[in-house]
Amino acid sequence: MDFNYILPSICAAAPLIHCITNYVTVNDVANVLLAAGARPIMADDPEEVEEITELCAGLCINIGTLNARTIPAMTAAGRRAHALGRPVVLDPVGAGASRLRTETARDILCEVKPTAVRGNISEIRALAMGTGAAAGVDAAAADAVTEENLAEAAAFMRAFAAEHHCIAAVTGAIDIVTDGAACYAVRNGRPEMSRVTGTGCQLSALTAAALAAASEEPLTAVLAVVVMMGVAGEIAWERMGSRDGNAAYRAKIIDAVYRMDEETLARYAKDERI
Numbered sequence: 001m002d003f004n005y006i007l008p009s010i011c012a013a014a015p016l017i018h019c020i021t022n023y024v025t026v027n028d029v030a031n032v033l034l035a036a037g038a039r040p041i042m043a044d045d046p047e048e049v050e051e052i053t054e055l056c057a058g059l060c061i062n063i064g065t066l067n068a069r070t071i072p073a074m075t076a077a078g079r080r081a082h083a084l085g086r087p088v089v090l091d092p093v094g095a096g097a098s099r100l101r102t103e104t105a106r107d108i109l110c111e112v113k114p115t116a117v118r119g120n121i122s123e124i125r126a127l128a129m130g131t132g133a134a135a136g137v138d139a140a141a142a143d144a145v146t147e148e149n150l151a152e153a154a155a156f157m158r159a160f161a162a163e164h165h166c167i168a169a170v171t172g173a174i175d176i177v178t179d180g181a182a183c184y185a186v187r188n189g190r191p192e193m194s195r196v197t198g199t200g201c202q203l204s205a206l207t208a209a210a211l212a213a214a215s216e217e218p219l220t221a222v223l224a225v226v227v228m229m230g231v232a233g234e235i236a237w238e239r240m241g242s243r244d245g246n247a248a249y250r251a252k253i254i255d256a257v258y259r260m261d262e263e264t265l266a267r268y269a270k271d272e273r274i
């Protein structure tokens with residue numbers, strides 16, 4: 001798919017993205033949005049989230065550190081964004097690990113009707129079935145998408161996206177992006193990305209930015225940033241020095257997003273319609 005125009009679209013639109021995200025990765029989320037040409041704003045108090053959402057071109061809801069105060073804020077912001085026709089991305093971090101996380105994610109999915117859902121395969125299964133086997137915030141090994149079970153995983157993701165009328169993106173060793181009809185596998189990225197906290201959170205925020213900048217082609221927009229994040233991980237790994245560790249890798253991933261261009265994306269992209 002030709003998605004190279006998405007990156008210039010984000011820079012041209014410079015969308016303001018409201019992120020109700022978790023405090024573990026909030027700084028990295030803000031910086032990766034800036035690196036891509038978007039603009040972040042973080043607000044999670046129920047007294048202001050609807051007003052902030054009205055100012056923004058898109059909303060990212062990340063339940064990574066949800067609590068009794070932020071849950072109603074997420075729902076209120078999501079409903080307001082939906083009413084305004086703004087794209088909403090749900091990142092159901094850790095769904096399946098606890099009853100609170102699972103029920104909150106499912107409630108947001110039903111009440112807000114997000115434009116896109118981005119998570120690992122265990123989180124998406126928990127959303128679909130109400131239970132899961134997530135290993136904390138990581139996908140369970142038994143759920144991992146592999147070449148052997150890719151067709152089965154793609155069918156599951158198609159069904160989920162079709163049922164909820166959203167773009168569904170599962171990320172892992174092999175990424176799957178679908179709108180319920182067309183479905184793509186992405187084989188970009190590095191296993192070392194799992195040693196850096198927040199790459200998934202960053203991708204979810206970038207997804208909101210891409211959808212805000214290219215709302216007329218949501219599947220293309222989501223596929224573009226899924227590929228871009230994987231490519232950034234590959235480029236960042238190439239730039240690692242002999243004494244660098246995961247802190248350096250984290251910074252190099254954001255730098256790679258900042259320096260990403262259409263030529264580089266096209267050269268590295270490993271997406272395939274399945």
